Amino acid sequence: MAKAIPTRDEDYSLWYNELVKKAGLAENSQVRGCMVIKPYGFAIWEKMQQALDQMFKDTGHENAYFPLFIPKSFLSKEADHVEGFAKECAVVTHYRLKTDESKKGVVVDPDAKLEEELIVRPTSETVIWDSYKNWIQSYRDLPLKINQWANVVRWELRTRLFLRTAEFLWQEGHTAHATKDEAIEETEQMLGVYADFVENFMAVPVIKGVKTPSERFAGAVDTYCIEAMMQDRKALQAGTSHFLGQNFAKAFNVKFASKEGKEEFVWGTSWGVSTRLMGALIMAHSDDDGLVLPPKLAPIQVVIVPIYKTDEELNKITEVVNGLSSDLKASGISVKFDNRDTHKPGWKFAEYELKGVPARIAIGPRDLENGTVEIARRDTKEKTTVELGNVLGHIKGLLEEMQTSIYNNALAFRKENTYEADSYEEFKELVDKGFVYAHWDGTDETEEKIKEETKATIRCIPLDQKKEDGKCIFSGKPSAGRVLFAKAY
Protein backbone atom coordinates (compact mmCIF):
# COMPACT_ATOMS: atom_id res chain seq x y z
CA MET A 1 0.00 0.00 0.00
CA ALA A 2 1.29 3.45 0.82
CA LYS A 3 4.88 4.22 0.10
CA ALA A 4 6.84 7.10 1.53
CA ILE A 5 3.95 8.71 3.31
CA PRO A 6 5.34 11.21 5.78
CA THR A 7 4.68 10.45 9.43
CA ARG A 8 5.76 13.65 11.12
CA ASP A 9 2.60 15.60 11.99
CA GLU A 10 3.62 18.62 10.03
CA ASP A 11 4.65 16.77 6.89
CA TYR A 12 1.62 14.52 7.02
CA SER A 13 -0.65 17.55 7.18
CA LEU A 14 1.00 19.10 4.17
CA TRP A 15 0.78 15.83 2.28
CA TYR A 16 -2.88 15.50 3.15
CA ASN A 17 -3.75 19.09 2.21
CA GLU A 18 -1.95 18.83 -1.09
CA LEU A 19 -3.70 15.59 -1.94
CA VAL A 20 -7.15 16.98 -1.14
CA LYS A 21 -6.48 19.94 -3.42
CA LYS A 22 -4.71 18.09 -6.23
CA ALA A 23 -7.37 15.40 -6.45
CA GLY A 24 -9.98 18.13 -6.81
CA LEU A 25 -11.91 17.24 -3.66
CA ALA A 26 -12.00 20.50 -1.75
CA GLU A 27 -10.21 23.71 -0.95
CA ASN A 28 -10.15 26.34 1.76
CA SER A 29 -12.79 29.00 1.44
CA GLN A 30 -12.31 32.71 1.89
CA VAL A 31 -14.73 32.33 4.74
CA ARG A 32 -12.94 31.66 7.99
CA GLY A 33 -12.60 28.00 8.81
CA CYS A 34 -14.94 26.93 6.03
CA MET A 35 -14.30 24.71 3.05
CA VAL A 36 -15.47 24.53 -0.55
CA ILE A 37 -16.27 20.97 -1.59
CA LYS A 38 -15.56 20.62 -5.30
CA PRO A 39 -17.62 18.45 -7.67
CA TYR A 40 -15.45 15.36 -7.48
CA GLY A 41 -15.30 15.49 -3.69
CA PHE A 42 -19.02 16.00 -3.54
CA ALA A 43 -19.63 13.07 -5.87
CA ILE A 44 -17.87 10.81 -3.36
CA TRP A 45 -19.87 12.34 -0.51
CA GLU A 46 -23.07 11.68 -2.47
CA LYS A 47 -22.14 8.01 -2.81
CA MET A 48 -21.67 7.87 0.94
CA GLN A 49 -24.95 9.65 1.57
CA GLN A 50 -26.83 7.29 -0.69
CA ALA A 51 -25.51 4.18 0.99
CA LEU A 52 -26.05 5.52 4.50
CA ASP A 53 -29.51 6.84 3.74
CA GLN A 54 -30.55 3.43 2.49
CA MET A 55 -29.20 1.82 5.64
CA PHE A 56 -31.15 4.27 7.79
CA LYS A 57 -34.35 3.51 5.91
CA ASP A 58 -33.72 -0.21 6.16
CA THR A 59 -33.61 0.21 9.93
CA GLY A 60 -36.92 2.05 10.02
CA HIS A 61 -35.90 5.70 9.95
CA GLU A 62 -37.43 8.61 8.04
CA ASN A 63 -35.87 11.87 6.90
CA ALA A 64 -37.07 15.30 8.01
CA TYR A 65 -35.66 18.79 8.23
CA PHE A 66 -35.45 21.23 11.14
CA PRO A 67 -34.41 24.91 11.38
CA LEU A 68 -30.87 26.20 11.05
CA PHE A 69 -31.42 28.73 13.85
CA ILE A 70 -31.91 27.88 17.47
CA PRO A 71 -33.24 30.46 19.93
CA LYS A 72 -30.62 30.99 22.60
CA SER A 73 -33.04 29.94 25.34
CA PHE A 74 -33.39 26.44 23.84
CA LEU A 75 -29.75 25.76 24.29
CA SER A 76 -29.73 26.53 27.98
CA LYS A 77 -32.44 24.00 28.80
CA GLU A 78 -30.08 21.06 29.13
CA ALA A 79 -27.23 22.07 31.45
CA ASP A 80 -24.46 19.73 30.25
CA HIS A 81 -25.40 20.30 26.63
CA VAL A 82 -25.03 24.06 26.81
CA GLU A 83 -21.75 23.77 28.67
CA GLY A 84 -20.40 21.47 25.99
CA PHE A 85 -21.30 23.66 23.06
CA ALA A 86 -21.36 27.21 24.44
CA LYS A 87 -17.75 27.93 23.57
CA GLU A 88 -18.12 27.20 19.88
CA CYS A 89 -21.40 28.75 18.79
CA ALA A 90 -21.95 31.29 16.03
CA VAL A 91 -24.59 33.74 17.20
CA VAL A 92 -26.97 35.87 15.13
CA THR A 93 -27.61 39.16 16.91
CA HIS A 94 -29.02 41.42 14.19
CA TYR A 95 -31.26 41.10 11.17
CA ARG A 96 -30.32 44.08 9.02
CA LEU A 97 -27.40 45.96 7.48
CA LYS A 98 -27.16 49.53 6.29
CA THR A 99 -24.68 51.55 4.25
CA ASP A 100 -22.15 53.24 6.46
CA GLU A 101 -21.56 57.00 6.74
CA SER A 102 -18.86 57.06 4.08
CA LYS A 103 -21.11 55.10 1.65
CA LYS A 104 -18.20 52.78 1.04
CA GLY A 105 -19.48 49.69 2.74
CA VAL A 106 -22.15 48.25 4.97
CA VAL A 107 -22.42 48.11 8.72
CA VAL A 108 -24.72 46.26 11.07
CA ASP A 109 -27.76 48.40 11.78
CA PRO A 110 -27.78 48.86 15.55
CA ASP A 111 -31.54 49.41 15.40
CA ALA A 112 -32.03 45.91 14.07
CA LYS A 113 -30.97 44.05 17.18
CA LEU A 114 -32.82 40.78 17.79
CA GLU A 115 -34.73 40.53 21.05
CA GLU A 116 -33.51 36.99 21.45
CA GLU A 117 -30.29 35.99 19.76
CA LEU A 118 -30.31 32.98 17.46
CA ILE A 119 -27.65 30.30 17.54
CA VAL A 120 -26.59 28.70 14.29
CA ARG A 121 -27.09 25.01 15.13
CA PRO A 122 -23.96 23.22 16.33
CA THR A 123 -26.21 20.13 16.53
CA SER A 124 -29.99 19.89 16.53
CA GLU A 125 -31.02 18.07 19.71
CA THR A 126 -32.64 21.19 21.14
CA VAL A 127 -34.75 22.30 18.16
CA ILE A 128 -35.74 18.76 17.45
CA TRP A 129 -36.79 17.91 21.00
CA ASP A 130 -38.75 21.15 21.06
CA SER A 131 -40.77 19.75 18.13
CA TYR A 132 -40.96 16.25 19.58
CA LYS A 133 -42.79 17.72 22.57
CA ASN A 134 -45.72 18.38 20.24
CA TRP A 135 -45.42 15.20 18.24
CA ILE A 136 -45.49 12.75 21.11
CA GLN A 137 -48.53 12.22 23.35
CA SER A 138 -48.93 8.49 23.67
CA TYR A 139 -46.97 5.26 23.47
CA ARG A 140 -48.70 4.90 20.08
CA ASP A 141 -46.52 7.76 18.78
CA LEU A 142 -43.37 5.84 19.69
CA PRO A 143 -40.83 4.99 18.65
CA LEU A 144 -40.14 8.14 16.66
CA LYS A 145 -37.13 7.56 14.44
CA ILE A 146 -36.00 10.53 12.39
CA ASN A 147 -32.88 11.47 10.51
CA GLN A 148 -31.82 14.84 9.16
CA TRP A 149 -29.22 15.62 6.49
CA ALA A 150 -27.96 19.10 7.22
CA ASN A 151 -25.09 21.48 7.79
CA VAL A 152 -23.99 22.57 11.25
CA VAL A 153 -21.58 25.20 12.51
CA ARG A 154 -19.04 24.84 15.28
CA TRP A 155 -16.63 27.70 15.78
CA GLU A 156 -13.53 25.55 16.18
CA LEU A 157 -10.30 27.32 16.98
CA ARG A 158 -8.35 25.32 14.50
CA THR A 159 -9.70 23.85 11.28
CA ARG A 160 -8.57 21.19 8.84
CA LEU A 161 -10.08 20.26 5.47
CA PHE A 162 -12.88 17.68 5.99
CA LEU A 163 -11.67 16.75 9.49
CA ARG A 164 -12.70 19.88 11.29
CA THR A 165 -14.23 22.80 9.46
CA ALA A 166 -16.31 25.58 10.99
CA GLU A 167 -19.27 24.51 8.88
CA PHE A 168 -19.72 20.86 7.97
CA LEU A 169 -22.26 18.59 6.34
CA TRP A 170 -23.55 15.67 8.28
CA GLN A 171 -26.43 13.46 9.12
CA GLU A 172 -27.97 13.45 12.57
CA GLY A 173 -30.48 10.86 13.74
CA HIS A 174 -32.77 11.65 16.64
CA THR A 175 -35.02 9.02 18.08
CA ALA A 176 -37.50 8.79 20.96
CA HIS A 177 -38.54 5.58 22.66
CA ALA A 178 -40.92 4.34 25.35
CA THR A 179 -38.34 2.34 27.24
CA LYS A 180 -34.75 2.63 28.27
CA ASP A 181 -33.87 -0.76 26.83
CA GLU A 182 -35.32 0.09 23.46
CA ALA A 183 -33.34 3.34 23.33
CA ILE A 184 -30.10 1.57 24.24
CA GLU A 185 -30.84 -1.02 21.59
CA GLU A 186 -31.31 1.76 19.04
CA THR A 187 -28.03 3.40 20.08
CA GLU A 188 -26.18 0.14 19.63
CA GLN A 189 -27.94 -0.72 16.40
CA MET A 190 -26.92 2.58 14.82
CA LEU A 191 -23.34 2.16 15.97
CA GLY A 192 -23.51 -1.17 14.16
CA VAL A 193 -24.84 0.52 11.03
CA TYR A 194 -21.93 2.97 11.09
CA ALA A 195 -19.37 0.23 11.62
CA ASP A 196 -20.94 -1.76 8.79
CA PHE A 197 -20.81 1.24 6.47
CA VAL A 198 -17.27 2.31 7.30
CA GLU A 199 -15.90 -1.21 7.02
CA ASN A 200 -17.87 -2.50 4.05
CA PHE A 201 -18.20 0.62 1.93
CA MET A 202 -15.22 2.71 2.97
CA ALA A 203 -13.02 -0.35 3.52
CA VAL A 204 -11.75 1.11 6.78
CA PRO A 205 -11.68 -1.23 9.79
CA VAL A 206 -13.03 0.26 13.01
CA ILE A 207 -13.05 -0.46 16.71
CA LYS A 208 -16.44 -0.16 18.36
CA GLY A 209 -16.51 1.10 21.89
CA VAL A 210 -17.88 3.38 24.56
CA LYS A 211 -16.38 6.75 25.40
CA THR A 212 -15.12 7.50 28.88
CA PRO A 213 -17.20 10.06 30.84
CA SER A 214 -14.78 12.87 29.98
CA GLU A 215 -15.12 12.26 26.24
CA ARG A 216 -18.88 11.82 26.32
CA PHE A 217 -21.23 13.93 24.17
CA ALA A 218 -22.57 16.91 26.13
CA GLY A 219 -25.99 15.82 27.39
CA ALA A 220 -25.60 12.08 26.81
CA VAL A 221 -25.69 9.28 29.34
CA ASP A 222 -23.44 7.12 27.17
CA THR A 223 -21.54 7.82 23.97
CA TYR A 224 -20.67 4.92 21.69
CA CYS A 225 -18.12 5.42 18.95
CA ILE A 226 -16.16 3.84 16.15
CA GLU A 227 -12.44 4.57 15.96
CA ALA A 228 -10.26 4.09 12.90
CA MET A 229 -6.51 4.21 12.35
CA MET A 230 -5.10 6.55 9.73
CA GLN A 231 -1.81 5.99 7.90
CA ASP A 232 0.07 8.25 10.28
CA ARG A 233 -1.10 5.81 12.97
CA LYS A 234 -3.33 8.34 14.64
CA ALA A 235 -6.90 7.59 15.61
CA LEU A 236 -9.88 9.23 13.98
CA GLN A 237 -13.32 9.12 15.54
CA ALA A 238 -15.43 8.13 12.57
CA GLY A 239 -18.91 8.18 14.07
CA THR A 240 -20.79 8.45 17.33
CA SER A 241 -24.09 7.15 18.68
CA HIS A 242 -25.45 8.55 21.92
CA PHE A 243 -27.82 7.16 24.48
CA LEU A 244 -29.42 10.32 25.86
CA GLY A 245 -31.40 8.75 28.68
CA GLN A 246 -34.28 11.07 29.58
CA ASN A 247 -32.08 14.17 29.65
CA PHE A 248 -33.58 15.95 26.66
CA ALA A 249 -37.08 14.65 27.37
CA LYS A 250 -36.89 16.28 30.78
CA ALA A 251 -35.32 19.48 29.47
CA PHE A 252 -38.04 19.86 26.82
CA ASN A 253 -40.82 18.24 28.76
CA VAL A 254 -41.50 15.41 26.32
CA LYS A 255 -43.88 13.00 28.06
CA PHE A 256 -46.14 10.24 26.84
CA ALA A 257 -49.02 8.23 28.24
CA SER A 258 -47.93 4.62 28.63
CA LYS A 259 -50.09 1.56 28.04
CA GLU A 260 -50.70 1.52 31.75
CA GLY A 261 -52.00 5.07 31.55
CA LYS A 262 -49.05 6.58 33.38
CA GLU A 263 -47.31 9.77 32.24
CA GLU A 264 -43.62 9.14 31.57
CA PHE A 265 -40.64 10.88 30.00
CA VAL A 266 -39.44 9.37 26.74
CA TRP A 267 -35.98 7.93 26.21
CA GLY A 268 -33.77 9.40 23.51
CA THR A 269 -30.84 8.69 21.23
CA SER A 270 -28.89 10.70 18.70
CA TRP A 271 -26.20 9.64 16.27
CA GLY A 272 -24.20 11.24 13.51
CA VAL A 273 -21.48 10.99 10.92
CA SER A 274 -20.09 13.89 8.94
CA THR A 275 -17.95 14.90 5.98
CA ARG A 276 -15.12 13.95 8.31
CA LEU A 277 -15.62 10.49 6.82
CA MET A 278 -14.18 11.93 3.61
CA GLY A 279 -11.03 12.71 5.55
CA ALA A 280 -10.98 9.17 6.90
CA LEU A 281 -11.36 7.74 3.42
CA ILE A 282 -8.48 9.84 2.10
CA MET A 283 -6.14 9.26 5.02
CA ALA A 284 -6.77 5.55 5.31
CA HIS A 285 -5.95 4.45 1.78
CA SER A 286 -4.14 7.04 -0.31
CA ASP A 287 -0.60 6.62 -1.56
CA ASP A 288 1.90 8.98 -3.11
CA ASP A 289 0.20 8.81 -6.49
CA GLY A 290 -3.10 9.99 -5.06
CA LEU A 291 -6.38 8.65 -3.78
CA VAL A 292 -7.23 4.98 -3.62
CA LEU A 293 -11.00 4.68 -3.59
CA PRO A 294 -12.83 1.51 -2.65
CA PRO A 295 -14.95 0.54 -5.70
CA LYS A 296 -18.23 0.86 -3.79
CA LEU A 297 -17.67 4.59 -3.25
CA ALA A 298 -15.86 5.52 -6.44
CA PRO A 299 -17.95 7.93 -8.55
CA ILE A 300 -16.18 6.49 -11.60
CA GLN A 301 -15.35 2.80 -11.21
CA VAL A 302 -13.86 2.23 -14.63
CA VAL A 303 -12.22 4.74 -16.91
CA ILE A 304 -11.50 3.90 -20.53
CA VAL A 305 -8.57 5.67 -22.18
CA PRO A 306 -8.14 5.41 -25.95
CA ILE A 307 -4.68 5.47 -27.47
CA TYR A 308 -4.69 6.59 -31.07
CA LYS A 309 -2.98 8.60 -33.74
CA THR A 310 -5.62 9.13 -36.35
CA ASP A 311 -9.34 9.83 -36.37
CA GLU A 312 -9.79 6.52 -38.13
CA GLU A 313 -8.14 4.71 -35.24
CA LEU A 314 -10.25 6.61 -32.73
CA ASN A 315 -13.40 5.61 -34.61
CA LYS A 316 -12.47 1.96 -34.48
CA ILE A 317 -11.64 2.21 -30.80
CA THR A 318 -14.89 4.05 -30.08
CA GLU A 319 -16.85 1.25 -31.68
CA VAL A 320 -15.24 -1.31 -29.39
CA VAL A 321 -15.62 0.97 -26.39
CA ASN A 322 -19.32 1.52 -27.02
CA GLY A 323 -19.95 -2.20 -26.83
CA LEU A 324 -17.76 -2.59 -23.76
CA SER A 325 -19.21 0.28 -21.79
CA SER A 326 -22.82 -0.69 -22.44
CA ASP A 327 -22.01 -4.18 -21.12
CA LEU A 328 -20.36 -2.71 -18.05
CA LYS A 329 -23.16 -0.24 -17.45
CA ALA A 330 -25.75 -2.97 -17.78
CA SER A 331 -24.03 -4.65 -14.85
CA GLY A 332 -24.32 -1.51 -12.77
CA ILE A 333 -20.72 -0.43 -13.17
CA SER A 334 -20.04 3.27 -13.67
CA VAL A 335 -17.87 3.90 -16.69
CA LYS A 336 -16.25 6.95 -18.18
CA PHE A 337 -14.83 6.99 -21.68
CA ASP A 338 -12.29 9.77 -21.76
CA ASN A 339 -11.93 10.54 -25.44
CA ARG A 340 -10.78 14.11 -25.00
CA ASP A 341 -8.16 14.95 -27.59
CA THR A 342 -6.79 17.72 -25.43
CA HIS A 343 -4.75 15.43 -23.21
CA LYS A 344 -2.36 12.62 -23.93
CA PRO A 345 -2.88 9.10 -22.58
CA GLY A 346 -0.03 9.37 -20.09
CA TRP A 347 -1.55 12.54 -18.69
CA LYS A 348 -4.90 10.82 -18.30
CA PHE A 349 -3.37 7.78 -16.58
CA ALA A 350 -1.79 10.03 -13.97
CA GLU A 351 -4.94 12.08 -13.57
CA TYR A 352 -7.23 9.12 -12.87
CA GLU A 353 -4.71 7.61 -10.49
CA LEU A 354 -4.71 10.87 -8.58
CA LYS A 355 -8.48 10.67 -8.40
CA GLY A 356 -8.41 7.08 -7.24
CA VAL A 357 -10.45 5.53 -10.06
CA PRO A 358 -10.26 1.78 -9.26
CA ALA A 359 -9.88 0.31 -12.76
CA ARG A 360 -8.51 1.68 -15.99
CA ILE A 361 -8.94 0.16 -19.42
CA ALA A 362 -6.55 1.27 -22.16
CA ILE A 363 -7.23 0.45 -25.80
CA GLY A 364 -4.81 1.18 -28.61
CA PRO A 365 -3.97 -0.08 -32.11
CA ARG A 366 -2.08 -3.01 -30.65
CA ASP A 367 -5.23 -4.11 -28.82
CA LEU A 368 -7.43 -3.63 -31.86
CA GLU A 369 -5.17 -6.02 -33.71
CA ASN A 370 -5.18 -8.64 -30.94
CA GLY A 371 -8.77 -8.24 -29.77
CA THR A 372 -7.61 -7.32 -26.27
CA VAL A 373 -7.51 -4.41 -23.81
CA GLU A 374 -5.10 -3.49 -21.04
CA ILE A 375 -6.64 -3.37 -17.57
CA ALA A 376 -4.83 -1.64 -14.70
CA ARG A 377 -5.92 -1.61 -11.07
CA ARG A 378 -5.32 1.43 -8.91
CA ASP A 379 -4.33 -0.10 -5.59
CA THR A 380 -1.50 -2.36 -6.73
CA LYS A 381 -0.80 -0.75 -10.12
CA GLU A 382 -0.88 -4.18 -11.74
CA LYS A 383 -1.62 -4.30 -15.47
CA THR A 384 -3.16 -7.24 -17.25
CA THR A 385 -3.98 -7.87 -20.89
CA VAL A 386 -7.50 -9.24 -21.22
CA GLU A 387 -9.41 -10.63 -24.20
CA LEU A 388 -12.35 -8.47 -25.22
CA GLY A 389 -14.86 -11.16 -24.42
CA ASN A 390 -13.57 -11.51 -20.84
CA VAL A 391 -13.51 -7.84 -19.91
CA LEU A 392 -16.85 -7.74 -18.11
CA GLY A 393 -16.05 -10.78 -16.00
CA HIS A 394 -12.57 -9.55 -15.28
CA ILE A 395 -13.74 -6.08 -14.19
CA LYS A 396 -16.49 -7.49 -11.99
CA GLY A 397 -14.03 -9.75 -10.24
CA LEU A 398 -11.45 -7.01 -10.01
CA LEU A 399 -13.79 -4.52 -8.35
CA GLU A 400 -14.87 -7.08 -5.77
CA GLU A 401 -11.33 -8.18 -5.14
CA MET A 402 -10.18 -4.57 -4.72
CA GLN A 403 -12.92 -3.76 -2.23
CA THR A 404 -11.78 -6.56 0.11
CA SER A 405 -8.10 -6.13 -0.62
CA ILE A 406 -8.15 -2.44 0.30
CA TYR A 407 -9.93 -3.32 3.52
CA ASN A 408 -7.51 -6.13 4.31
CA ASN A 409 -4.53 -3.86 3.76
CA ALA A 410 -5.92 -1.28 6.15
CA LEU A 411 -6.66 -4.00 8.68
CA ALA A 412 -3.16 -5.44 8.38
CA PHE A 413 -1.71 -1.97 8.82
CA ARG A 414 -3.72 -1.45 11.97
CA LYS A 415 -2.68 -4.81 13.38
CA GLU A 416 0.99 -4.07 12.68
CA ASN A 417 0.67 -0.85 14.61
CA THR A 418 -1.35 -1.99 17.60
CA TYR A 419 0.33 -2.87 20.90
CA GLU A 420 -0.31 -3.81 24.49
CA ALA A 421 1.51 -1.95 27.23
CA ASP A 422 1.92 -3.20 30.80
CA SER A 423 3.95 -0.40 32.30
CA TYR A 424 3.83 3.36 31.94
CA GLU A 425 7.37 3.42 30.55
CA GLU A 426 6.41 0.93 27.88
CA PHE A 427 3.21 2.84 27.23
CA LYS A 428 4.96 6.15 26.61
CA GLU A 429 7.20 4.53 24.04
CA LEU A 430 4.48 2.59 22.22
CA VAL A 431 1.85 5.30 22.06
CA ASP A 432 3.97 7.17 19.50
CA LYS A 433 3.78 4.12 17.28
CA GLY A 434 0.06 3.48 17.09
CA PHE A 435 -2.83 2.09 19.10
CA VAL A 436 -2.08 0.82 22.59
CA TYR A 437 -4.28 -1.36 24.75
CA ALA A 438 -3.57 -0.83 28.42
CA HIS A 439 -5.16 -1.07 31.83
CA TRP A 440 -6.77 2.02 33.33
CA ASP A 441 -8.17 2.54 36.79
CA GLY A 442 -11.36 4.15 35.51
CA THR A 443 -10.77 7.63 36.95
CA ASP A 444 -10.93 11.00 35.20
CA GLU A 445 -7.76 12.09 36.99
CA THR A 446 -5.63 9.29 35.58
CA GLU A 447 -7.04 9.80 32.10
CA GLU A 448 -6.30 13.52 32.29
CA LYS A 449 -2.75 13.07 33.59
CA ILE A 450 -1.90 10.56 30.87
CA LYS A 451 -3.27 12.96 28.29
CA GLU A 452 -1.20 15.82 29.66
CA GLU A 453 1.99 13.83 29.75
CA THR A 454 1.70 11.85 26.51
CA LYS A 455 -0.93 13.61 24.35
CA ALA A 456 -2.68 10.27 24.07
CA THR A 457 -6.33 9.89 24.99
CA ILE A 458 -8.57 6.97 25.73
CA ARG A 459 -10.30 6.49 22.40
CA CYS A 460 -12.81 4.05 23.82
CA ILE A 461 -13.53 1.15 26.06
CA PRO A 462 -13.90 -1.52 23.39
CA LEU A 463 -17.22 -3.34 23.23
CA ASP A 464 -15.41 -6.63 22.72
CA GLN A 465 -13.11 -5.95 25.65
CA LYS A 466 -12.01 -9.24 27.12
CA LYS A 467 -12.16 -9.57 30.89
CA GLU A 468 -8.62 -9.56 32.18
CA ASP A 469 -7.45 -8.53 35.63
CA GLY A 470 -4.57 -6.11 35.62
CA LYS A 471 -3.15 -2.97 37.11
CA CYS A 472 -3.57 0.58 35.81
CA ILE A 473 -0.38 1.54 34.00
CA PHE A 474 -0.45 4.96 35.69
CA SER A 475 -1.76 4.45 39.21
CA GLY A 476 -1.23 0.73 39.72
CA LYS A 477 -4.80 0.38 40.93
CA PRO A 478 -6.76 -2.69 39.84
CA SER A 479 -8.46 -2.79 36.42
CA ALA A 480 -10.79 -5.32 34.88
CA GLY A 481 -9.80 -4.90 31.24
CA ARG A 482 -7.73 -2.97 28.75
CA VAL A 483 -8.90 0.25 27.08
CA LEU A 484 -7.76 1.70 23.76
CA PHE A 485 -5.28 4.59 23.93
CA ALA A 486 -4.02 6.60 20.95
CA LYS A 487 -3.14 10.02 19.75
CA ALA A 488 -6.10 11.35 17.87
CA TYR A 489 -7.29 13.96 15.42
Add this chain to the structure above:
RNA sequence: CGGGGCAUGGCGCAGUCCGGUUAGCGCACCUGGUUUGGGACCAGGGGGUCGCAGGUUCGAAUCCUGCUGCCCCGACCA
Protein backbone atom coordinates in the same frame (compact mmCIF):
# COMPACT_ATOMS: atom_id res chain seq x y z
C1' C B 1 -6.00 32.57 22.30
C1' G B 2 -0.25 31.33 22.74
C1' G B 3 4.29 29.89 19.57
C1' G B 4 6.39 29.67 14.57
C1' G B 5 6.03 30.69 9.28
C1' C B 6 3.96 33.00 4.95
C1' A B 7 1.45 36.87 1.75
C1' U B 8 4.70 38.77 -5.54
C1' G B 9 0.00 36.60 -12.67
C1' G B 10 -4.60 30.72 -12.08
C1' C B 11 -0.82 27.51 -9.02
C1' G B 12 4.25 26.96 -6.93
C1' C B 13 8.28 30.13 -6.03
C1' A B 14 12.91 33.77 -6.67
C1' G B 15 13.86 38.87 -5.76
C1' U B 16 13.38 41.91 0.27
C1' C B 17 19.08 41.51 4.27
C1' C B 18 22.13 46.08 1.25
C1' G B 19 15.83 50.89 -2.12
C1' G B 20 17.62 52.39 -8.42
C1' U B 21 16.33 50.25 -15.90
C1' U B 22 10.72 47.47 -18.49
C1' A B 23 9.51 42.76 -11.38
C1' G B 24 11.75 37.35 -13.01
C1' C B 25 11.43 31.74 -13.20
C1' G B 26 8.72 26.86 -13.44
C1' C B 27 3.86 24.88 -14.20
C1' A B 28 -0.82 26.18 -16.26
C1' C B 29 -3.25 29.24 -20.28
C1' C B 30 -3.64 31.01 -25.83
C1' U B 31 -1.78 30.40 -31.34
C1' G B 32 0.81 27.37 -35.05
C1' G B 33 3.33 22.92 -36.14
C1' U B 34 5.28 18.08 -34.96
C1' U B 35 3.47 14.30 -31.47
C1' U B 36 0.12 10.39 -28.70
C1' G B 37 1.11 2.44 -24.99
C1' G B 38 2.99 6.55 -18.32
C1' G B 39 1.98 13.74 -16.84
C1' A B 40 5.31 15.38 -25.06
C1' C B 41 8.48 18.88 -27.95
C1' C B 42 9.66 23.39 -30.78
C1' A B 43 8.42 28.43 -31.93
C1' G B 44 5.51 32.59 -30.77
C1' G B 45 1.99 35.07 -27.32
C1' G B 46 -1.29 36.95 -23.24
C1' G B 47 -1.69 37.76 -18.18
C1' G B 48 0.93 41.28 -12.07
C1' U B 49 -2.98 47.58 -7.88
C1' C B 50 4.05 42.84 -5.39
C1' G B 51 -2.20 41.30 1.00
C1' C B 52 -4.36 46.38 2.82
C1' A B 53 -3.61 51.49 4.83
C1' G B 54 -0.32 55.16 6.12
C1' G B 55 4.81 57.04 6.35
C1' U B 56 10.26 57.93 4.89
C1' U B 57 12.60 59.06 0.00
C1' C B 58 14.15 62.22 -6.15
C1' G B 59 12.72 56.95 -6.33
C1' A B 60 9.67 51.45 -2.36
C1' A B 61 8.03 44.44 -3.80
C1' U B 62 12.52 46.01 -0.92
C1' C B 63 13.02 50.57 4.81
C1' C B 64 9.40 52.20 9.11
C1' U B 65 4.33 51.99 11.58
C1' G B 66 -0.42 49.92 11.90
C1' C B 67 -3.93 46.40 10.13
C1' U B 68 -5.85 42.00 7.65
C1' G B 69 -5.75 37.12 5.84
C1' C B 70 -3.68 32.21 5.31
C1' C B 71 -0.65 27.83 6.80
C1' C B 72 1.76 24.69 10.60
C1' C B 73 2.26 23.40 15.99
C1' G B 74 -0.52 23.71 20.80
C1' A B 75 -5.16 24.40 23.81
C1' C B 76 -10.73 23.15 22.22
C1' C B 77 -13.45 19.66 19.32
C1' A B 78 -16.83 15.39 15.05
